[in-house]
Amino acid sequence: MHCKQWIFDMDGTLTDSMVVVWEGAPEALLARFGRTPKADLHETLLTMGMEEGAQYLIREYALPLDRNGYLDVMREVIAQLYEKVELKPGVRDTLARLRAEGARMCICSNTWSSQCRTVLTRLGIDEYFDFYIEARGAMSKSSPAPFMEALHRLGGTEPAGCAVCEDALYAAQTAHDAGFYLVGIQDTTSAADAPALRRICDQFLPDWTALDWAQA
Structure with missing residues (x-):
């Protein structure tokens, strides 16, 4: 990794x-x-x-x-x-392994950060994330700004050594263009964008159990 x-x-x-x-x-x-x-x-x-x-x-x-x-x-x-939402398959094991291997992690979401924290605390995975970035306004994912801020706050300097994990094409495209390692996740709501996502992602996964650790 x-x-x-x-x-x-x-x-x-x-x-x-x-x-x-x-x-x-x-x-x-x-x-x-x-x-x-x-x-x-x-x-x-x-x-x-x-x-x-x-x-x-x-x-x-x-x-x-x-x-x-x-x-x-x-x-x-x-x-x-x-309150009805659950984790996607493989998420918990993936985060545990990333932490065990020394990775630092954060959330960068359009959803307001307090809501993200509430959801992920209920699901038992808040502890894995150093911080939350609210990707709105000037920090929209249409711009590389939130990804670059996250990279630097995580202690990184090179986008190529930092993975961005997304299901939305527009955000994935931004991260790809900025040089990040891009992991795409398949979701029913973005099914129409799957071919385009597959073209730009370093890995495009049906779920987190399929992550290729040797390539990540």
Whole structure:
């Protein structure tokens, strides 16, 4: 194993949460207010950022919320949905072996860090991570900035010696272009992107039990 620093996304990479949480949250929020989602809700929201999606739901479904009220309710909904989430196969053993081999690890996720910590503490793996980076705004994964910050905070200097683990194509592409060792994880919500992910990843895994340690 040559990678001594490991940067992990959470949703869809370590946790099987993309469908349960991020596809389920808008419907759960609408249900709180007695609204019935339209058939194309998921397809519509996929084209929007989080802010735009909030405005769309408030307007389209006449929700009695302003932006801040929406965010408060959505956080409550998401926190409840995360209570159902489990780890992907092989995660626990992979993290234990990485620590045993001296690797340092962190989380770099679009999900706010306090929620990540709550989820991973419940699942018993928070102890493996030195810190959490919230990849939003100027620190979006569309930019290499969060990955470079994570690398340096983990004590690394060269991207090639640091693994970035992702299920999302746009984030994986950013890490690839910045020279990181890229581990892609297959997820049902990004199935359409699997061929593109496979092309740019150093390893593309169906789950963590398939990691090639000799190459990592």
